Amino acid sequence: MTARPISPARPAPGAVAVPLAGPADPHATVAELARQLAGAARAGDPLDAFLYAAGMVQAAEDRLAGTWTAPRRLARHLRDRTGPSAGPPAEPPTDPPTGPPADPLGSALDRAARLAARTPVLDKAVRWTRDLADVTDELAAPVLDSAPLPSALYRRLFRLVERFDAAPVLRRTLGSAVRRPPSCFCSFDQYPADLAELARRFDAARPLPAGLPLLVVGVRTSGSYLGPLLAAALRRAGHRAVTGCTVRPGQAVLPGRERELARLLAAGGQALVVDDPPVTGRSLAEVAAGLCGQGFPVDAVSVLVAVEREPPSLGPYRVVALARPDWEVDRLTSPDAVRALVRRAVPGAADWARLEVGPAGSPGRGLHRAVPVTGHPADGPPVPLRVETVGLGHLGRRAAEYAALLPGLVPEVRWLENGLMVRQDIPAVAPVRALDAARYVAARQRALAVGADRSVRLVGRGPVWEEAGRLFAPLFGRGAVVLRPLLADPVARALTRAARPYVVDGRTGADRWTGRDGRWVKTDWAEGAFSHLDLAGYDPAWDLAGLALSPPHHAGTTDGDAGARYGAEVRSAYERLTGERIDPARWCLARLVQVQHGVSARPLGRAERRRASARAVQEFLAEVYLRDLPAAPTGADGPGAGWCVLDLDGVLETDPLGFPASSPLGMLALRALRAHGFRPLPATGRSLPEVQDRCRAYGLAGGVAEYGAVLHLPGRPPLPLTDRDGSEVRSVAGGLDDLVVDPLARWTARVSRRHPGGRYTGLDRRTADRIAAATGTRVVRGEQQTDFLPPGVGKAAGVRALLAELGDPGAVPVFAAGDGPADRELLRWARLGTVPAHAAPEAKAVARVGGSPYQAGLAEAVAVLLGHRPGGCARCRPPRPSAQSRALLALLALPEAGMPGLPARLLRLACRSGGSAVGGGGRRAG
Template sequence: MNPVPASPAPASSPPVADPPVADPHATVTELAGLLAGAARDGDPLDAFLYAAGMLQAAEDRLAGTWTAPRRLVRHLQDGAGPGGDRAGAALDRAAAGLAWHAPALRPAVRWTHALARAIDDLAALVLRPAPFPSVLYRQLVRLSEPATGRTAVRRVLGSAVRRPPSCFCGFDQYPSDLAELARRFDAARPLPAELPLLVVGVRTSGSYLGPLLAAALRQAGHRAVAGTTVRPGQRVLAGRERELAWLLAVGGHALVVDDPPVTGRSLAQVAAGLCARGFPAGAVSVLAAVEREVPPMDGHLFVTIPEPDWRVRELMSAAAVAELVGRRVPGAAGWPRLEVGPAVRPGRGLHRSRPVTGYPADGPPVPLRVETVGLGHLGRRAADYAAALPGLVPEVLALEGGLMVRREVAEAAGVPVPVEVAARYVATRQRVLPVGADRSGRLAGRGPVWEEAGRLFAPLFGRWATALRPLLADPVARELTRAARPYVVDGRTTAGRWTGRGGQWAKTDWAEGAFSHLDLASYDPAWDLAGLAVSSGDPERAAGVRSAYERLTGERVGAARWCLAQLVQIQRGLTDGPAGRSARRRASARAVQGFLAEEYLSDLPRPRPGDGPGAGWCVLDVDGVLETDPLGFPASSPRGMLALRALRAHGFRPLLATGRSLPELQDRCRAYGLAGGVAEHGAVAHLPGRAPLPLTDQDGTLVRELASTSGSLDADPLARWTARISRRQPDGRYTGLDGPTAERIATAAGTTVVAGEQQTDFPPAGVGKLTGVRSLLAELGDPGAVPVFAAGDGPADLDLLRWARIGVAPAHAPAELHSAARVSASSYQAGLAEGVALLLGHPPGRCPRCRPPRPSPGNRALLALLALPEAGLPGMPKRLLQLAAAVGRLTATGEQGRG
C-alpha cells in the first residue's frame, strides 16, 4: 500500500497513542489517535478497523445501549404480557428521541454521521486497494481532532468503549466475503441500479460488515446505497425519519447483515424491526456467512455464504499454507520437504490452524503451526503479546494477512501443567502487559466478569431481582473483581490450553481470550488463575495455583474475589445436560465451601484420625439445615457457618448425615474439617483418609434404568448406592417426581422413597440415616455413643432427632417432626444457629472462643449476599438492610489490599 502523500501533517493533528500495550477495550479518544496514525501510514485496513470501532462505541453511547434505562427497556420487552412490551416500546422511542435530537448532543451526532461517511470511503479502499487519497487522510485527521481535544464530542463520546468485533477476530471473516455476499444477493434478487438500498449492520460486527457490504454493492453498480447500524430491539434509523420516509416512498430495499448465526434471532429481530418501521417483508433481505444449518428467516430472502466458500478456507488450504511458510519463515525456502497436516477447527468462533513440519537437509524436523488470528491490528496483538512473553508462549515467526506462523511445542500427553508454571505465566503477563486502568466497570450490559458474577446472585432477590440486583449484587461483584494492577488478561487458561515436555511449557491461545465476544471482560489475575483452577477439577490444584501466584507476586487473592472468579469460570466452562449440570452444581458448591471455610474455619485446628468425641458428637443434615440452594447449587450461609464454627471451637465433633452423594459429602468434610459423615441416606459412610464404607449390598442401577425410559427424567450421576431422580420441566426448572410415578419406580425396584422439592431419592430398603450414623460411630471407635445434638428438617431425619439428646428442627420443618424435636423460631441456617445456641448456652459467635475473625469489606459483602435466604422470607427484610450496609461500606472503602 502506498504511503500518504508527502504533504506534512497539520500541526493540530492529534498525537498517535503508542503505549507498550493497547487496551483491547479502547476508548473513542484512544481509537481516534490510532486512526490518525493509521491514516499517516496509508493503512486503509487498520484505519477502517479503528474508525468502525469508534463508530460502534459512539452509536452505542448515543443510543444509551448499555445504560440502566435501556436494560429496563429490554426487561419490559422480554417480560410477560403485551403491557410490558408497550411500555418498553414507549421508553425506547423516548430514548431514541433524546439521543438523536437533544441540543447538547448535536455536535456528537454530526461528528458521528461524518465518521460514518469516512468509513464508507475506507471500506471502498479495503475492498479495492488503491493509493491512500490525501483528501481522505486530511478528513480522518480532522475527525480525530474533536475526539482527542477539549470538545463537546470528547465530553460526550470520548470515554465510550468499543466492543470486540467477532467477525474479524474469532470468526475469520474477510472483506472479500462481503463482496461475495453482494454478488450472491444481486444474483438472487436483481434490482434496478437506481433503487435505493439500506444496509443495516447488526452491531457489534455490523459496524464493520455493514460498511463493507454497502461498499461492495456500490462497486457492483448500485447507485444509492445508505447504511446504518442497530442493536436487536432498537429502532432502525432512529433520528433519521426523513430518510426513512423517503426510502419507504420510493420502494427502497433493506439488507440486514451480521456474524454467522446460530439461531438467527438477532437477524430476525432486526428484520422484524424494519417491517415495523414500514418496510414490506419482501423488501427486507438477510445476508450472512453461515457455518452450519441455515436458520429459518420466514418471509425474507436469506442470502448466505456456506463455510466451505469462505475466503479463509482458500487461505488455509494446504498449498497456500505451504507457500506462506516457504516465503516467510527464514530458511524454509531451502527445505527439501514440507508436510502440511490436516486443518483443525476447535469450535464456533475459534481460530483454524494447520500443523506444518519442515525437513531441513542438515537438521532435525522443524514443527510449526499456521493459525488464523484476525485482521489488521486485531491479529497483530498475537505477535505483540508473544514478543512480550518469550519462553512462555510459542515463538511467532511470521504474521501476514490474518495468518500467523509459530513454532509448535511438543505435547506432554496426560501431564497437567504444573501450578508453578501456570502461576508464573499469569504473574509475568500481569507485569509485561499492563494497561492504565480497569475498564470493566464501564462494560455494563456487555457481559464482563463482574456482571456475570452479579447475575449469579439474582435468584436471591426473587421477583425483585431486576430492581435489587443492580443496587445490591452488581456493586459487590464490580468491586471484588476490580484489578489493583490491571493488565491484558489471557482469558483462556483452562487445563487443555497448555503444552509442554521435558520441563518446557508453553501457553497456547495466548491472545484470543483478551478480545473476543466469546470471552468475559476482566483485568484481574484471579480470572486467569481461576480458569486453570476450575478446569482441573482438583481442589488441591485450585488452591495451589492461587498460593503460587501469591508467593510470586506478593499480591493476595482475597477469598471473596477468588470465589467469584471461580463461580463465573464454572458457569461458562461446563457443558449442559445431566452430567454437566451435576458437575456445575458440585464445582460451584465447592467454590463457596472454600470461601466460607476460609472465612470461618481456617483458624481452627483440623481434627486428626483417632480423635475422640470431644465434647460430644453432633449430627447435621445438609439440605435445608446447613445449606440451601436458591442459587441453583447448594451453599451454606453466615449463620450456618457460625453454628458449625461454634461447635468445632467448643470441642464438639460435627458429623454430616445427608441424602447427597458420597463425592458431595467428601467435599464438605474436606472443606469444613469434619470427622466424617454418611451419604445417600445412610447407604455409605465416609471417614477422611479411608475407603468408602458401603452399608448396603444394593445400588441405584435399577432405578436409574427405569428412569431412563422417560426423556424428562434425569438421574444424578454422582449418586451410586441410591438414585436421585429429577424431572426436567419445559421452563428449565428441575422438580421432584409426582407421587404415583415415584411409587411405581420404588415398587419395581424394591426401594423406599424420599421426596424433595428438586429431586426424589430412592434409597435401598433397610437403610437410613440413623443406622448409618451408628455404623459410622462404630468405625470412629465410639460404638454405642449417642449424639449430644442433631438437626434435621425432613422425615428422613426423624429417627436421628429422637435418638440425639437434643434434636432441633428449623421452623420450616414439617409438622411430623415437631413431636420429636425442638422447633426453632427461624428457618434454615438461622434455625440451625438457634438450635446450637441451646446446646452452647449462647448464640454462635458471641463468645471469645467461637467469635470469627473480622472479615474484610469485600468478604463481608459477599457473606451478606449469601445470608439473604438463611432465615426464609421472614428474615429477608433485615438481611437486605444488612446487605445494603455492607455494600455501602465496600463501595466507600474499596476492597483491594484488604482481601
C-alpha cells in the first residue's frame, strides 16, 4: 500500500499538511460522506474513497433496513429471550436449522421492508444504494493492490455523487443517515492485506472450482468494509463469480434479490461470513444460522475472521482464522520496520548512532499497538519516541488532525503513514492535577467543536444516553423492553445532550496522562473518540467523569474520599474555566455510565463497580437534598435532638439497579431528621468502606458497620469491636467455584452464589450451616448474600459503643428503623422502633409497623417522630431541584414504595419524560 505521510503543523518535505479548519465529526452523515468521497476521488486516493463509500453503504443500508427502529429492537429482544440464539452459545448447535429462522416478527419486518422498498420513494434509494455498493466492491481492488484509482471508476463515483445531489428524495431519505466508524480499521489494526491472507487460507482449506458462485456476507458495521475487500481478494485469486452483501444479525441476506439467491443456491454456491475479531462469536453464529435458514447447507457456510486469541467455537460451521501473530500490523511494527520508519520520518534520525526499539504492547483487546523507541544521537541526549497504530486512511489521520488543533496539550506528532504514527514520548514523573485535566477538556471542547450532537441518531448503536437508559431497565421489571425506551431513554437523552458538542476524548483516566516540569500532556487523545470500545457522546461531562472514575495516586488512595475530592475538583475547575454548569443529575449519570463502560486504568471488579455506582448516586442525592444544611452536630444540644439509627438495606436504600441507592423519600426523611436537630447514624451489615462513603456524602457523625463488628468515626482509624475477622470464612468459601466473597467486608464475611447469567443469591441453608459450623460463626441470611458474623457481634452493641465514642454514653436512641432479624435488639431498645411494611416477621414483632415498604415506610415513620411529613415545613423543606435533577429523581423514586406505589411513580416519570420538563446540555453559570 502506498504510504501517504502526514505531518503536524510544520510538514516535512514531501508531506501533506494537516488542515486546521476544524475536525470532521466521526459520525458523518451520508450527505457529508458524499462530499468527502468526491474530494478523495479528485485527490486520486482509492483508500479514502473506499472508506467513505463503504461508510455510506453501511449508513444507507441500515436506514433502509430499519435496523434500529423500535420494532426491530423489540424483535431482537424477543428473539434473544426465546429464540435459538439466545445468549452466546456455550455449545453451538450440531444440527443447523434447515427451514426459515424461528423469528416470525423479524421475518415479518423483513417482508414489510421489502414491500416498502418497492414504493417509488424508497425504490430510488434502494437502487442508488445498490449502485454505490457495486462501486465500493470495485474500489476494493485498487485498495488491495495499492494501485491508482482507475479513471472509469473515478467517473462512476462522481456520477453517483451527482445523482445524490440532484435527487431531493435521496437527500431526504438517506442524507441524514449516520455512519458508525468501523472497528476493523479504527481500533483493531486490521489491514487489507489481512483479507488477502484470509482468502488464501480459505482456498487452501477448501479448494473450489473457479466458476463456483461465492457469496461474501459482511456483518455490519465492519463487514461493510471487510466484505468488499475479501470479495476482491477472492476475485484476484481466480474466483470468477463472487457476490458481496452485508447484513445485521437476524436479517435476511440479499433482501429483494430472491431470484439471485435462488440461482446461487441452485448452483451449489458457498457463503463466506466475515466480521471483526470476535469475543463470543455470537453474531457470526447467528448470521451463519440465518444463511442455513435461507437454504445454504451447513457445509457451504464458512466464517473467515482475524482473531486475537483462540478462534471462536461455532459448532458445525467451518472457521478460517488469522491469528494475531500473522496480522499485517505485526510485520509493520516489527523492530526492523519500526527502525526504518523512524529513520525516514524524524529529521536527523538517519544519522543517529543507535535506535533502541522496545517491545510492542497493547493495553487490551482491540486497543492500538504502541512501540517505544529511543534514539541515541552521537552528540546529544537520548530522544524518546513512540510508534503507535492509529487506523487507516482518514480514520487514522484524525490523530494528527486533533494533535494539530491541540498544540501543547498532546505529544507532538512527527509523522503519520500507513496507519502508523511517530510521536514524541514524555516519560511520566507526576500525576495530572485536576486543574490541568479540566483545562485540557475545556480546550478540547473549543478546538474540536462540531455542529450538532448526533448521538441521538445512534439508536441501538451504543451511545452514552442509551447505555444510561439501560442502567435503569431493572426498575421496570418485565415491562422494561417497552417502558425503558418510553420513560428512561428520554431522560437519559436529555441529561447527556451537549449544549456545545465536540469530539470527546473518551479515555481520560489517570493512566492516560504524562508530564514533567509542571506540564502535562494527554496520551491516546484520538484513540477513544468513538472507537468500538467507547460510547458515542459529545458531552464534556463524559470526559470529566472519566477523570473522576480513576483519580491519580497523588490525590491519595482510590478510596471514596480521594475519588470524591478529585472528581469535585475536576468538575469545579471545568465550571470556572468555561462558565458552563454541570448539573448534578448530568454529572451523576455520566459517572454511572463511566463505572459500567468506561476505560479505566484497570478493570473494576463487581464490588468496586457497585461501590463506585453507589457513591455517584449518594453524592447526587446529597447535593440535591443536603447541601444547604449545616454540618451535623456532635453534642447533645438542640430542642428535641436525639440519636436516630437507620438500617441501610431495605430502609434507607434498595438495590434493584444492581447497586444500593436511596430515593427522594429516603433523602427527604434523612434531611428532615438532620434539619430538626436529630443525629442520624447508620447501623448496617454493609462493609466499613461503604459506611464511610455514606457518612462522608450525608454528613453523618459516624456509623456502625458489619453488624457492629467495627465502628467508623470520621477522621479516626476504624475501631473494631471483635478480635476476629472473616478470613476463615473467606478461605473456606474461596475454595468453592460458584461462591463469591465480598472483598470490602473485613471483620465479617459476605458470601454470594453466582449463577449462570450473572445472577447472585444467598447460600442455601445446608451450605451456609456447614460453613458456619466449620468456622464458629453466626449466619445472617439475605436475598443476594449470606453473612457470617463472629460471636458476640450485634448492631445494638455497636451503637452503644459508637455513642460512647461520640461522647454520649448511656444515651438511648429516640428512633430506630430496620427491617430484618439482625435489627430486633436495636428496635426494642430505641424509644420508637419502626419497620417498613415489607420487614421480616421477627422485626415486625418488636416494632411499630408502617403502612408502606422501603423508603416510603421510612418517611412515614419519620413523620410520626416529627409530627409532619418530611419536607412539610419551612425548616426541612429542601431547595427546589433543577429540571434535570427532578427527572433523574423521578427514575430513582420508582422502587421506593414497592409495587403498590409503582403506578403513581410511573405516571410522574412519564410527565418528566415528556421532554419539556427536562433541559438538555449545560447552561452558563452565574
